[in-house]
Amino acid sequence: MQKKIVYLSLIVFVAIVAYQVFLKATEKEIHPLTKSWEKAVPQQQVPQGLASLSSQQCGACHVKHYEEWQYSTHSHAWTDMQFQAELKKESSPYLCINCHVPLQNQQEYIVTGLIDGDIYQPVKHKNPDFDKNLQQEGINCASCHVRDNVVIGSTGTSKAPHKTKKDPAFLSEKLCLSCHNAKAVVTSALVCSFETGDEWKAGPFYGKKNCISCHMEPTQREIVAGFGERPSHLHYFAGSGIPKVKGAKTKMLNGLSFFPSKLEKSYAVNQTISYHLKLKNEFAGHRVPTGDPERFFGISFELVDENGKAVAKKTDRIGEKWEWYPAAKKLEDNNMNPGEERTFAFAYKTTEKQKLTLAVKVTKNRLDKKSADYNKLTDSYPLGITVFDEKYPIEVK
Ligand code: HEC
Ligand code: HEC
Ligand code: HEC
Ligand code: HEC
Ligand code: HEC
Structure with missing residues (x-):
C-alpha cells in the first residue's frame, strides 16, 4: 500500500516537472518594436498655452495653414476609402496605421511588442487617452509639429502663446522620408514598397531641391493675423492632384511636360x-x-470617324506591374526617371475618304478599375484625372 503511494507521488511529480518543462519550451517570447513604422509617436500632452492638439484648434490662429492642409491628402490619410477597405482585411497588420495616424493619441491601442516577433501578434492594450477626433484628422498639424509636448518650429519664436521649440533639423526632409521611403516585406504576399526618398537621392535634384522646397513652396506672409510677415511655407502638400473624394479640394503638381508632334489637316487615301x-x-x-x-x-x-466609331486605338502605360499571389513580385517597372524623355507613337494607314478625329489623352491614375472593384470602392472615390487632352480633326481626301 505504502509502496503504491510512493510510486503514485513519483508519477505525479514527474508529470508536473515534465509539464513545466513543456510550458517553458513553448513560452512565447515578446520581441521589442524596432523599425520606425512598427511604433507610434509617443503620446503627447497638449502643449502649454493650448486647449487641444487638433488641427481645427491650430487653425483658429493659423487660418491659412489650416485651410491649405485641408487640400492635402495628409488630411485624408485615415478617412481614405481605399485605406479603410484595406485596413479591414485580415492580411493588413496593425502597423499600417503608424504612417497614416502616427501619434499614439490617434490610436485606439498601445502596442508594446510582438509575440515571437510576429507582426500579426502584437501585444496590445486599450489606450485610455485615445482621441477619436484626432484620428479622423489623419496626418494632422500635431503629427508633424508636436514632440515632447511642445510645438516644434524652425525659429523658436517667443511671440507664440504656446510652448515652442526650435528644431529645423527635425522639420527637414528627414521627417518626410520617415514615411515616404519604406521597403519592407510584410508577408510574402504583402510588401511595402515605395522609395520616393531613394529615387530623389539618386536623381539630379538632390542637394538642390528637396521634398519641402517642391511640396511646401516657400512664401512670405503673416502666419497669424497681426503678427507681421515672416518666411513661411504653403501647406497644400500638392502632389498627384487626384482627389480623395469626388469634388474634394486638391492642388496638383505636374511632373510631366508634353511635346505633341504636328499633324496635317488633310491626308490622301x-x-x-x-x-x-x-x-x-x-x-x-x-x-x-x-x-x-x-x-x-x-x-x-x-x-x-464621323459617327464616333473607333477605326483605330492604341494604349500605353507608365507604371509598375506586380503579381501579388502566391508571393509579391515586381514584374515590370517603367516609371520615368527625373529628366527622362519617352516618345509614344501612333500610326494609321488611311483606307477611304472620310472625316476623322484623333483623340489623344494622358491620364494620371491612383489604381485601376479591377483593383477598385476588388476593394469595393464606390464612384465617390476618384481613380484618376486627365492631364493631357487633345483632339485633332483630319480629313482624308
Ligand atoms: C512607412 C509608412 C507607411 C506604412 C507602414 C503604410 N503606409 Fe500607406 N501610405 C504611405 C504613404 C507615404 C502613402 C502616400 C502615397 C504614395 O506614396 O503614393 C500611402 C498611401 C496609402 C494609400 C493610398 C494610395 C493611393 O494611391 O492614394 C493606401 C490605400 C494605403 N497607403 C494603405 C496602406 C496599408 C493597407 C498599409 C498596411 C499594409 C499601409 N498603407 C502602411 C505610407 C505608409
Ligand atoms: C491662440 C493662437 C494660436 C494657436 C491656437 C496655435 N498657435 Fe502656433 N503660433 C501662434 C503665434 C502667435 C505664433 C507666432 C507668430 C509669429 O512668430 O509670427 C505661432 C507660431 C507657431 C509656429 C512657428 C514656430 C517657430 O518656431 O517659428 C508653429 C510651427 C506653430 N505655431 C504651430 C502650431 C500648431 C501645430 C498649433 C496647434 C497644435 C498651433 N500652432 C496653435 C499662435 C497660435
Ligand atoms: C524638384 C521638385 C520635387 C522634389 C525635390 C520632390 N518632389 Fe515629389 N513631386 C513633384 C512633382 C512635380 C510631382 C507630381 C508628379 C506627377 O504626378 O505628375 C510630385 C509628386 C509626388 C508625390 C505623389 C505621387 C505621384 O506619383 O504623383 C509624392 C508622394 C511625392 N511627390 C513625395 C515627395 C517626397 C517625399 C520628396 C522628397 C524625397 C519629393 N516628393 C521631392 C516634385 C518634387
Ligand atoms: C507633413 C508634415 C506637416 C504637417 C502635417 C503640417 N506641417 Fe507645418 N510645417 C512643416 C514643415 C516641414 C515646416 C517647416 C518648413 C521649413 O521651415 O523649412 C512647417 C512650418 C510651419 C509653420 C512655420 C511657418 C511656415 O509656414 O513655415 C507653421 C506656423 C506651421 N507649420 C503650422 C502648421 C499647421 C497649423 C498645420 C496644420 C493645419 C501644419 N503646420 C501641418 C510640416 C508640417
Ligand atoms: C506620418 C507619415 C508622413 C509624413 C511625416 C509625411 N507624409 Fe506625406 N503622406 C503620407 C501618407 C500616408 C500620404 C497619403 C495619404 C492618402 O493618400 O491617404 C501622404 C501623401 C503625401 C503627398 C500627396 C501624394 C499624392 O497623392 O498626391 C505629398 C506630396 C506628400 N505626402 C509630401 C510630404 C512631404 C513633403 C512631407 C514632409 C514635409 C511629408 N509628406 C511627410 C505620410 C506622411
Whole structure:
C-alpha cells in the first residue's frame, strides 16, 4: 500500500516537472518594436498655452495653414476609402496605421511588442487617452509639429502663446522620408514598397531641391493675423492632384511636360497618318509615378470617324506591374526617371475618304478599375484625372 503511494507521488511529480518543462519550451517570447513604422509617436500632452492638439484648434490662429492642409491628402490619410477597405482585411497588420495616424493619441491601442516577433501578434492594450477626433484628422498639424509636448518650429519664436521649440533639423526632409521611403516585406504576399526618398537621392535634384522646397513652396506672409510677415511655407502638400473624394479640394503638381508632334489637316487615301507625343519628367524630383506601386499613367490614342466609331486605338502605360499571389513580385517597372524623355507613337494607314478625329489623352491614375472593384470602392472615390487632352480633326481626301 505504502509502496503504491510512493510510486503514485513519483508519477505525479514527474508529470508536473515534465509539464513545466513543456510550458517553458513553448513560452512565447515578446520581441521589442524596432523599425520606425512598427511604433507610434509617443503620446503627447497638449502643449502649454493650448486647449487641444487638433488641427481645427491650430487653425483658429493659423487660418491659412489650416485651410491649405485641408487640400492635402495628409488630411485624408485615415478617412481614405481605399485605406479603410484595406485596413479591414485580415492580411493588413496593425502597423499600417503608424504612417497614416502616427501619434499614439490617434490610436485606439498601445502596442508594446510582438509575440515571437510576429507582426500579426502584437501585444496590445486599450489606450485610455485615445482621441477619436484626432484620428479622423489623419496626418494632422500635431503629427508633424508636436514632440515632447511642445510645438516644434524652425525659429523658436517667443511671440507664440504656446510652448515652442526650435528644431529645423527635425522639420527637414528627414521627417518626410520617415514615411515616404519604406521597403519592407510584410508577408510574402504583402510588401511595402515605395522609395520616393531613394529615387530623389539618386536623381539630379538632390542637394538642390528637396521634398519641402517642391511640396511646401516657400512664401512670405503673416502666419497669424497681426503678427507681421515672416518666411513661411504653403501647406497644400500638392502632389498627384487626384482627389480623395469626388469634388474634394486638391492642388496638383505636374511632373510631366508634353511635346505633341504636328499633324496635317488633310491626308490622301493610303497615306499614313503618323503622330507622336513626347513626355518628359521635367519637374518631379523623383520618378513618375512615385510612391504607391499601383499608380500609373495611361496614354491613349483613338481615331474615330464621323459617327464616333473607333477605326483605330492604341494604349500605353507608365507604371509598375506586380503579381501579388502566391508571393509579391515586381514584374515590370517603367516609371520615368527625373529628366527622362519617352516618345509614344501612333500610326494609321488611311483606307477611304472620310472625316476623322484623333483623340489623344494622358491620364494620371491612383489604381485601376479591377483593383477598385476588388476593394469595393464606390464612384465617390476618384481613380484618376486627365492631364493631357487633345483632339485633332483630319480629313482624308
Ligand atoms: C491662440 C493662437 C494660436 C494657436 C491656437 C496655435 N498657435 Fe502656433 N503660433 C501662434 C503665434 C502667435 C505664433 C507666432 C507668430 C509669429 O512668430 O509670427 C505661432 C507660431 C507657431 C509656429 C512657428 C514656430 C517657430 O518656431 O517659428 C508653429 C510651427 C506653430 N505655431 C504651430 C502650431 C500648431 C501645430 C498649433 C496647434 C497644435 C498651433 N500652432 C496653435 C499662435 C497660435
Ligand atoms: C524638384 C521638385 C520635387 C522634389 C525635390 C520632390 N518632389 Fe515629389 N513631386 C513633384 C512633382 C512635380 C510631382 C507630381 C508628379 C506627377 O504626378 O505628375 C510630385 C509628386 C509626388 C508625390 C505623389 C505621387 C505621384 O506619383 O504623383 C509624392 C508622394 C511625392 N511627390 C513625395 C515627395 C517626397 C517625399 C520628396 C522628397 C524625397 C519629393 N516628393 C521631392 C516634385 C518634387
Ligand atoms: C507633413 C508634415 C506637416 C504637417 C502635417 C503640417 N506641417 Fe507645418 N510645417 C512643416 C514643415 C516641414 C515646416 C517647416 C518648413 C521649413 O521651415 O523649412 C512647417 C512650418 C510651419 C509653420 C512655420 C511657418 C511656415 O509656414 O513655415 C507653421 C506656423 C506651421 N507649420 C503650422 C502648421 C499647421 C497649423 C498645420 C496644420 C493645419 C501644419 N503646420 C501641418 C510640416 C508640417
Ligand atoms: C506620418 C507619415 C508622413 C509624413 C511625416 C509625411 N507624409 Fe506625406 N503622406 C503620407 C501618407 C500616408 C500620404 C497619403 C495619404 C492618402 O493618400 O491617404 C501622404 C501623401 C503625401 C503627398 C500627396 C501624394 C499624392 O497623392 O498626391 C505629398 C506630396 C506628400 N505626402 C509630401 C510630404 C512631404 C513633403 C512631407 C514632409 C514635409 C511629408 N509628406 C511627410 C505620410 C506622411
Ligand atoms: C512607412 C509608412 C507607411 C506604412 C507602414 C503604410 N503606409 Fe500607406 N501610405 C504611405 C504613404 C507615404 C502613402 C502616400 C502615397 C504614395 O506614396 O503614393 C500611402 C498611401 C496609402 C494609400 C493610398 C494610395 C493611393 O494611391 O492614394 C493606401 C490605400 C494605403 N497607403 C494603405 C496602406 C496599408 C493597407 C498599409 C498596411 C499594409 C499601409 N498603407 C502602411 C505610407 C505608409
